[in-house]
Amino acid sequence: MRTRFQQQMEDLREKLLRMGGLAELAVDRATQAYTQRDLSRCQLVLENESHINAAEREIDEMAFDILATQQPAAVDLRFILAVTKINADLERVGDQAVNIAERVMDLIELPAVELPVDIARMATAVSAMVRRALEAFVEGKAELAQAVLEMDHVVDRMRDEAFIMLVRKMNEEPQTTQQALDALLVARNLERVADHATNIAEDVIFWVLGADVRHHAQAASAAPRPEGREQ
Amino acid sequence: MGVGITVEHLNAFYAKTQALFDVNITVLANHATALIGPSGCGKSTFIRCLNRMHETIPEARVEGTVRIGDLSVYNGTSATQLRRRVGMVFQKANPFPTMSIYDNVAAGLKLNGYSNRKKLDEVVQKSLHHSALWDEVKDHLHKKSGASLSGGQQQRLCIARALAVQPEVLLMDEPCSALDPISTGKIEELIFQLKEQYTIVIVTHNMQQAARVAEFTGFFLLGKMIEFDKTEKIFTNPSDKRTEDYVTGRFG
Numbered sequence: 074m075r076t077r078f079q080q081q082m083e084d085l086r087e088k089l090l091r092m093g094g095l096a097e098l099a100v101d102r103a104t105q106a107y108t109q110r111d112l113s114r115c116q117l118v119l120e121n122e123s124h125i126n127a128a129e130r131e132i133d134e135m136a137f138d139i140l141a142t143q144q145p146a147a148v149d150l151r152f153i154l155a156v157t158k159i160n161a162d163l164e165r166v167g168d169q170a171v172n173i174a175e176r177v178m179d180l181i182e183l184p185a186v187e188l189p190v191d192i193a194r195m196a197t198a199v200s201a202m203v204r205r206a207l208e209a210f211v212e213g214k215a216e217l218a219q220a221v222l223e224m225d226h227v228v229d230r231m232r233d234e235a236f237i238m239l240v241r242k243m244n245e246e247p248q249t250t251q252q253a254l255d256a257l258l259v260a261r262n263l264e265r266v267a268d269h270a271t272n273i274a275e276d277v278i279f280w281v282l283g284a285d286v287r288h289h290a291q292a293a294s295a296a297p298r299p300e301g302r303e304q
Numbered sequence: 305m306g307v308g309i310t311v312e313h314l315n316a317f318y319a320k321t322q323a324l325f326d327v328n329i330t331v332l333a334n335h336a337t338a339l340i341g342p343s344g345c346g347k348s349t350f351i352r353c354l355n356r357m358h359e360t361i362p363e364a365r366v367e368g369t370v371r372i373g374d375l376s377v378y379n380g381t382s383a384t385q386l387r388r389r390v391g392m393v394f395q396k397a398n399p400f401p402t403m404s405i406y407d408n409v410a411a412g413l414k415l416n417g418y419s420n421r422k423k424l425d426e427v428v429q430k431s432l433h434h435s436a437l438w439d440e441v442k443d444h445l446h447k448k449s450g451a452s453l454s455g456g457q458q459q460r461l462c463i464a465r466a467l468a469v470q471p472e473v474l475l476m477d478e479p480c481s482a483l484d485p486i487s488t489g490k491i492e493e494l495i496f497q498l499k500e501q502y503t504i505v506i507v508t509h510n511m512q513q514a515a516r517v518a519e520f521t522g523f524f525l526l527g528k529m530i531e532f533d534k535t536e537k538i539f540t541n542p543s544d545k546r547t548e549d550y551v552t553g554r555f556g
Contacts, residue, residue, distance in 0.1 A: 078553065144511075144512055145552070146511065146515075146539045146540070146551040147541060147542055147548045147551050150540060151540065151541070283540065283541030
């Protein structure tokens, strides 16, 4: 057993999980800031962003070192490739949270209006996707990741509905255009977070099964590990 | 040109001890195939069954079928006849120490009765070119002995010696294990070029080497061929858990 190598892999895994926690927290804070029009939460999101960026660089360096010094193969190689891609997705999740927070900082200046969109509900669905994608990573379970892929359609529908309703609102009540546009952009940011959660789930499937399910390829195409060819 | 190798139900024994168990494998012509596995797994025994070196050990025997192209290795073919078509390079370079560089390369041909000097010159030059050694030794072919060369050069001299008899298959048993990274790189580059003309089977303990040079890789464990597949499959997503445990360093 390669003790040092295994320790490095475990450290990498833990570091990515901590980063996942930061990204999840950023999305939760940003959506709370939107629903509660809370400037202090926006500030927390912006402060958190530098930690996420630092973690991204650190994870990339750790992965780079392992690739350079340990020559990982098979499941270990897939794990490291998955980690580097998940790392990038989590950083982008953090960016989306910052976008939402900045949007909230602008809209707080405007009067609150009733809008025909349930951002809180959409945020709950998106947060659940991120959380489950990270759970799939923690447990190394492809079936959990597969469930995340299926949730993406639900969020896409929410975004489409929000678009239709908000455009109608803008047409009917032009004085609410700025607020409706902000809500539309927040919905779009959340939908992008869901896309990143989907990417993470796809990377978990790649790591666990060695199957590429991106761009709607079927996870089922990943045949279960056959018995060894023993003759 | 190289020829394919077909092995069916191969069992090998050292007296009563069985070293290989029912190995089946098809090696494609003009490809490099690597054999990996922990020490004592049978990969060297296997490669030595391909040119009948296994049977040179007292009480060792082989059962099963091995075909090198159209030649049936264990059915009516003499060992000499076979080894004209199957060259071998060993872990430790073993040039004839008292012979010049030229004579080392020409030794196999001379043994087979070639005496035409012009023909010998031609083959020696071509073989040294093929083994990427010509430029380094062309000025002292007759003056220097094979043993005076560096380890990496000696190994390439042995490859030239093997190529001189124009084999179709080249077997390499850990050819780089005693070489530094530069010499190893040269041998690996050579393997890449040689497979255009020869079928290469290489036994290696260096898994990265297998990944670098071979299109196909076989994993041996306890005398059995556990998995044989395209190299990228073996090193990225092997089908058998034991292969995965080995290539990821979890045992062996």
